Amino acid sequence: MPIQVLMPALSPTMEKGNLAKWLKKEGETIKSGDVIAEIETDKATMEVEATDEGTLGKILIPEGTADVAVNTPIATILADGESAADLAKAPAPAKPAAEAPPAKAEAPAPKSAAPSAPQAVAEPDPEVPAGTEMVKQTVRDALRDAMAEEMRRDADVFVMGEEVAEYQGAYKVTQGLLQEFGAKRVIDTPITEHGFAGIGVGAAMAGLKPIVEFMTFNFAMQAMDQIINSAAKTLYMSGGQMGCSIVFRGPNGAAARVAAQHSQDYSSWYSHIPGLKVIAPYSAADAKGLLKAAIRDPNPVIFLENEVLYGHTGEVPKLDDYVIPIGKARIVRSGSHVTIISWSNGMTYALKAADELAKDGIEAEVIDLRTLRPMDTETIINSVKKTGRAVTVEEGWAQSGVGAEIAARIMEHAFDYLDAPVTRVSGKDVPMPYAANLEKLALPSAAEVVEAAKAVCYR
Amino acid sequence: MAAPKKAAASAPQDKTNGGSPPEFTREQELKALRDMLLIRRFEEKAGQLYGMGAIGGFCHLYIGQEAVVVGMQMALKDGDQVITGYRDHGHMLATGMEANGVMAELTGRRGGYSKGKGGSMHMFSVEKKFYGGHGIVGAQVSLGAGLAFANHYRGNDNVAVTYFGDGAANQGQVYESFNMAELWKLPVIFVIENNRYAMGTAVSRASAQQDFSKRGLSFNIPGHQVDGMDVRAVKAAADEAVAWCRAGKGPVILEMQTYRYRGHSMSDPAKYRTREEVEKVRHDQDPIEQVRNRLLAAKVSEQDLKAIDAEVRDIVNASADFAQHDPEPDAAELWTDVYR
Numbered sequence: 001m002p003i004q005v006l007m008p009a010l011s012p013t014m015e016k017g018n019l020a021k022w023l024k025k026e027g028e029t030i031k032s033g034d035v036i037a038e039i040e041t042d043k044a045t046m047e048v049e050a051t052d053e054g055t056l057g058k059i060l061i062p063e064g065t066a067d068v069a070v071n072t073p074i075a076t077i078l079a080d081g082e083s084a085a086d087l088a089k090a091p092a093p094a095k096p097a098a099e100a101p102p103a104k105a106e107a108p109a110p111k112s113a114a115p116s117a118p119q120a121v122a123e124p125d126p127e128v129p130a131g132t133e134m135v136k137q138t139v140r141d142a143l144r145d146a147m148a149e150e151m152r153r154d155a156d157v158f159v160m161g162e163e164v165a166e167y168q169g170a171y172k173v174t175q176g177l178l179q180e181f182g183a184k185r186v187i188d189t190p191i192t193e194h195g196f197a198g199i200g201v202g203a204a205m206a207g208l209k210p211i212v213e214f215m216t217f218n219f220a221m222q223a224m225d226q227i228i229n230s231a232a233k234t235l236y237m238s239g240g241q242m243g244c245s246i247v248f249r250g251p252n253g254a255a256a257r258v259a260a261q262h263s264q265d266y267s268s269w270y271s272h273i274p275g276l277k278v279i280a281p282y283s284a285a286d287a288k289g290l291l292k293a294a295i296r297d298p299n300p301v302i303f304l305e306n307e308v309l310y311g312h313t314g315e316v317p318k319l320d321d322y323v324i325p326i327g328k329a330r331i332v333r334s335g336s337h338v339t340i341i342s343w344s345n346g347m348t349y350a351l352k353a354a355d356e357l358a359k360d361g362i363e364a365e366v367i368d369l370r371t372l373r374p375m376d377t378e379t380i381i382n383s384v385k386k387t388g389r390a391v392t393v394e395e396g397w398a399q400s401g402v403g404a405e406i407a408a409r410i411m412e413h414a415f416d417y418l419d420a421p422v423t424r425v426s427g428k429d430v431p432m433p434y435a436a437n438l439e440k441l442a443l444p445s446a447a448e449v450v451e452a453a454k455a456v457c458y459r
Numbered sequence: 460m461a462a463p464k465k466a467a468a469s470a471p472q473d474k475t476n477g478g479s480p481p482e483f484t485r486e487q488e489l490k491a492l493r494d495m496l497l498i499r500r501f502e503e504k505a506g507q508l509y510g511m512g513a514i515g516g517f518c519h520l521y522i523g524q525e526a527v528v529v530g531m532q533m534a535l536k537d538g539d540q541v542i543t544g545y546r547d548h549g550h551m552l553a554t555g556m557e558a559n560g561v562m563a564e565l566t567g568r569r570g571g572y573s574k575g576k577g578g579s580m581h582m583f584s585v586e587k588k589f590y591g592g593h594g595i596v597g598a599q600v601s602l603g604a605g606l607a608f609a610n611h612y613r614g615n616d617n618v619a620v621t622y623f624g625d626g627a628a629n630q631g632q633v634y635e636s637f638n639m640a641e642l643w644k645l646p647v648i649f650v651i652e653n654n655r656y657a658m659g660t661a662v663s664r665a666s667a668q669q670d671f672s673k674r675g676l677s678f679n680i681p682g683h684q685v686d687g688m689d690v691r692a693v694k695a696a697a698d699e700a701v702a703w704c705r706a707g708k709g710p711v712i713l714e715m716q717t718y719r720y721r722g723h724s725m726s727d728p729a730k731y732r733t734r735e736e737v738e739k740v741r742h743d744q745d746p747i748e749q750v751r752n753r754l755l756a757a758k759v760s761e762q763d764l765k766a767i768d769a770e771v772r773d774i775v776n777a778s779a780d781f782a783q784h785d786p787e788p789d790a791a792e793l794w795t796d797v798y799r
Contacts, residue, residue, distance in 0.1 A: 190639065
């Protein structure tokens with residue numbers, strides 16, 4: 001029976017990719033370990049190795065095909081003694097050709113790749129003039145453009161971190177920056193978070209404007225002392241004489257199938273610290289406008305991106321200088337029955353839940369906080385005064401989490417308006433498990449948000 | 460001492476007290492004496508005020524180590540930066556910061572360099588290129604490499620002098636910084652002030668490699684051991700290190716062999732070393748006495764030396780007076796300077 005070669009995943013979060021090139025022709029003999037094709041995503045390129053021996057029977061996906069979903073059959077291999085006639089037989093059970101595991105436990109439907117935010121009832125962005133042309137862009141490219149624009153604007157801005165230059169970014173966020181700005185301003189560091197965070201802060205104290213990329217914020221734990229004790233506190237300790245304008249950025253929060261040390265949300269950790277500003281955007285437009293604002297800000301800014309969101313596409317206003325003020329939440333969807341508050345990837349659950357709730361006649365108002373510190377209490381409170389009910393959604397743990405802070409503020413400022421207790425939907429109180437089913441259980445879900453929203457509406 | 464050269468297996472390990480360092484001119488001797496005396500008298504006064512309860516928290520005195528910062532400073536030029544840990548009063552005075560502002564910070568008053576919000580361990584002067592004053596042991600080493608990074612980025616020839624102690628020299632980020640400093644040829648002088656004790660732990664009890672000039676060997680950073688009690692030796696080592704950095708050759712390590720007479724902080728139990736040990740260093744090696752004796756031998760009059768003493772005492776007494784009478788910060792200052 002012919003063996004199917006499936007589209008492999010390059011990373012745990014990959015859902016689709018391009019079939020760049022076939023290196024073997026139909027009818028060619030294939031040995032185990034032969035490179036038969038090259039696939040690529042916007043992030044990386046990988047060779048597909050054969051794990052079976054035989055003859056390349058039929059190429060099912062021609063080279064140059066874009067957006068091939070992971071696990072799609074791309075070719076068949078005929079075992080010894082089989083001929084092209086055998087191709088008509090029912091395919092063998094699917095088995096990926098490459099080492100990389102499929103992105104999800106359940107094979108995603110081909111079109112489910114790169115989900116975009118539900119667009120229903122989106123509120124117009126007050127920062128964008130009416131009639132502005134919008135371009136479709138991934139969060140990843142929006143972040144890159146933000147850095148490139150600010151680097152063109154200010155020679156004191158530079159990027160440093162692991163693999164930001166020649167590798168083009170571990171998650172390809174800094175793609176092309178080395179080519180445009182050169183090695184002086186796009187600097188590959190050794191694997192040495194504590195050290196390069198300190199060097200970044202020192203350079204900022206001397207007046208430069210570093211963008212320090214952490215490959216993920218999990219590794220920034222090694223640099224925590226420099227971020228908090230040196231970056232956040234020096235302005236105060238110097239009586240206002242010496243601060244530092246610096247951005248620490250990189251992916252934060254749960255990735256997929258990487259277990260507890262590589263999958264954690266640091267939102268509440270950083271938002272605890274006076275002296276830091278903390279931004280965690282969800283949409284591509286916000287990623288761009290807020291990163292530009294962060295780079296210009298004279299204070300240390302923690303810019304929490306999300307690996308799962310990098311490939312998401314959104315509408316980004318085509319403006320010469322699109323800068324979004326730090327500290328302003330955005331009402332992404334208006335409604336009158338319950339307020340759902342989230343940020344970053346939590347918005348994925350919040351918006352899906354709002355769609356579900358609408359089917360049951362519950363109109364949820366969804367607020368994307370965008371900035372966690374300073375927190376836009378006013379927008380939250382005004383909404384809760386209208387709805388009388390609130391649900392917070394975060395991937396981080398509930399204890400001492402951002403949701404806990406939001407709940408406290410609502411209690412302080414809108415207690416008399418509440419018709420139900422504020423409810424938190426959060427990551428479960430366990431380290432992130434590896435197994436696909438457990439990981440899914442550990443994270444919040446749209447269903448949990450729906451349930452919480454119904455509960456506070458007494459439905 | 461030998462010129463700094465690329466340290467391979469045979470990194471220069473010369474002890475400058477083996478040979479005699481270059482003589483100072485009379486002017487240099489007088490300046491060194493005056494600057495070291497200012498630090499000593501200032502610190503003595505700070506110790507007194509601490510005992511009176513006018514200074515709170517931690518207070519780490521620099522007495523005994525004065526030659527290190529004074530000698531280093533004599534080799535610097537405008538625009539060169541200085542950064543250190545928490546034993547920082549001497550460094551501030553040496554960079555030209557006002558005694559009033561430093562002492563008033565110690566007493567937590569509004570006229571202090573940080574408006575009373577930083578205290579003994581956290582003072583800064585952008586004007587004097589003094590970048591602190593850092594309370595976390597070893598943090599200043601990465602920060603200092605960052606100051607040097609800024610010089611390198613801007614293409615100027617300034618040098619960042621980064622001080623830390625024998626205790627901090629065991630912190631991991633020190634070596635992360637050594638690696639990047641050499642990799643990127645950053646103009647930074649790592650001055651390891653080896654005063655023989657990290658708090659109460661003798662170097663021999665904490666350090667596998669007690670020759671700190673060798674601590675950069677695996678990064679190819681040249682290192683030198685310097686008699687940190689002889690201001691001339693410090694200045695000579697600094698001159699060469701500064702020239703090395705300005706020429707774009709990367710970092711240098713200077714191990715300053717020095718000694719602190721006082722406790723680690725004011726609350727030191729002094730159980731880890733003998734009184735005799737301290738007395739012997741004071742008697743045999745005191746950096747200020749060395750200069751004074753040379754000046755007397757060179758026929759400078761007692762009268763002239765007393766005049767310097769008097770000038771320094773006036774500055775210190777005035778600072779103590781200011782620091783005790785300056786008002787505390789306005790309550791509104793609680794909320795300022797968190798962001799800008």
